[in-house]
Amino acid sequence: MRTNPTGRQLRLGAELRKLRERAGLSSTQASQLLGVKQNQMSNVEAGRAGVSPERVHSWACQYDCGDKALTDALVDMAAERVRGWWEEYRETLPAPLLDLAEVEHHARRIQTAITIHIPGLLQTRDHAREIFQQDVPEISPPDIEHRVSFRIKRQAVIYRSDPTPYQAIIHEAALRMLLGGAKVAKRQLQHLIDMSEREHITIQVIPFAAGSFAGSGQSIFYSHGPAPLLDTVHLDQSHGPVFLDAEAQLAKYRVLIARMEAVALTPEESRDFIHNIAHHL
Known part of the structure; x- marks a missing residue:
């Protein structure tokens, strides 16, 4: 669990939450649809927990996200593991x-x-x-x-x-x-x-x-x-x-x-x- 997520990690979680909300799903409904625990989903959306690129792609598909550029960008964000010089x-x-x-x-x-x-x-x-x-x-x-x-x-x-x-x-x-x-x-x-x-x-x-x-x-x-x-x-x-x-x-x-x-x-x-x-x- 992250104690100090970066701005980019927080943004990834926030964008996943926005996708869920655009799909008209509550956190409970989405966790049931995706087969994940609700607290795990909440931690991902809050940037406190990481998420794999594969799962991001799967969630975007389940949320009916038709913006391929957005989905690809979120997948790339989830794949990042290198710490920037600013750290x-x-x-x-x-x-x-x-x-x-x-x-x-x-x-x-x-x-x-x-x-x-x-x-x-x-x-x-x-x-x-x-x-x-x-x-x-x-x-x-x-x-x-x-x-x-x-x-x-x-x-x-x-x-x-x-x-x-x-x-x-x-x-x-x-x-x-x-x-x-x-x-x-x-x-x-x-x-x-x-x-x-x-x-x-x-x-x-x-x-x-x-x-x-x-x-x-x-x-x-x-x-x-x-x-x-x-x-x-x-x-x-x-x-x-x-x-x-x-x-x-x-x-x-x-x-x-x-x-x-x-x-x-x-x-x-x-x-x-x-x-x-x-x-x-």
Whole structure:
């Protein structure tokens, strides 16, 4: 029995519960249909117990799941046995941060829309350090470096040989925040320009001139999974990350990102815009 299931293990259990509920079956009815003990099913759905890929496939068939991509993805999730690099931080960082790294690692595509800070996957080490120095309550210098190291390691998803397609929509306000002073800010802006030239990375700027727009008060991270129902929204809150995966929530944030993209400059215009800001620092 697991005492500390990962976010991905919890998600697998939750998706199996959703399949059961869509089939109109109670936990008791499903356990009788599938020939398993009800407490065993409850533990699987809660992420406290593992389940074999074969059983996941069987359950999906019994639940009349017609979404092959979803079924295949859930089978793959059940088959995973390798611990990710983020597990080395299990005893030193909050679990939601590890869950975020896990979501990013498995994402098929990532979209970020942010108004105040540069997205974490595009931050320089100095920029990230300055952000952590402003945390409340204060973090000790060694712990700051520990968090900076973790954030930089997360960026592997856009540097690896099969990089994850990444779109960042950034408000002008975030570009003009002189975190760490002009030199640090200028290096951060140049880093954005350099990253925007990579084929799999799209950076778009929402200028002040765009005025008000939907989603302006939020920082949104949208991870696309192997099937739409396995997408994940991450909202960055002062008390820690919040993850959303209900169908209605996913639909809402897809619309918000689309509306933010609609008022943003093109990638080419955005690159010139960032260059102009950096030039005047």
